[in-house]
Amino acid sequence: MHMRGIGSMTTAPAARAATASTDLALVSSLAALIAVCSVLPAVNLSVFAPMTLQTFGVLLAGAILGARRGALAVLLWILVGTIGLPVFANGKAGLPVLVGPTGGYILGFVVGAAIIGAVATVAVRRAGRGTVWVLTAGGLLALLVVHAAGIVGLHLRAGLGWQAAATVDGAFWIGDLVKLAATVLVAGAVHRAFPDLLRRRT
Numbered sequence: 001m002h003m004r005g006i007g008s009m010t011t012a013p014a015a016r017a018a019t020a021s022t023d024l025a026l027v028s029s030l031a032a033l034i035a036v037c038s039v040l041p042a043v044n045l046s047v048f049a050p051m052t053l054q055t056f057g058v059l060l061a062g063a064i065l066g067a068r069r070g071a072l073a074v075l076l077w078i079l080v081g082t083i084g085l086p087v088f089a090n091g092k093a094g095l096p097v098l099v100g101p102t103g104g105y106i107l108g109f110v111v112g113a114a115i116i117g118a119v120a121t122v123a124v125r126r127a128g129r130g131t132v133w134v135l136t137a138g139g140l141l142a143l144l145v146v147h148a149a150g151i152v153g154l155h156l157r158a159g160l161g162w163q164a165a166a167t168v169d170g171a172f173w174i175g176d177l178v179k180l181a182a183t184v185l186v187a188g189a190v191h192r193a194f195p196d197l198l199r200r201r202t
Helices: 002-039 054-065 067-082 103-126 131-157 162-170 173-193
Strands: none
Touching: 002 054, 002 067, 054 067, 054 103, 054 131, 054 173, 067 103, 103 131, 103 173, 131 162, 131 173
16 A cells, blocks of 8 residues: 555656646647647738638637647736747737737737636537537637637727727638638547547646
């Protein structure tokens, strides 16, 4: 009994260290994916905010990693961009991006990733037939939060009225809905391949 107790005490820290290392690798990998999605060629739908794949990267981070790790991946991406690496849309970097017209979207991404991550965790653990629809609903809620934050940012930092800000924002909805559909498909495939990814920790 004594020896087994000692063995349990020595393996527990090792297990926690392994878990932390895995989490760090996953968070870093998804942060890198968001960065890649951000710097790929963008479609400039307005002078304030380009359409990129970064929303796809953000939603996918939450849907794959869960609320906590998904939000951490977004925060890591923001941190890297803020300190000067060109990982924001159109290869931009620095604090001015966060306080500029598109800063609301970027900050909203953190909450959006957490929302779809929380919903994805519930959906995966239930493992029912409605998983796709639950994840889609969570993604729609996440997009509503992101777009609401984006409208506030456009109003405060670009000097647009609320209606004008909402009009600018509206141009991005069709593209973001397509990205959400892609997120649900990719996340579903990932969780089928790695069913324990969200069942033990988020």
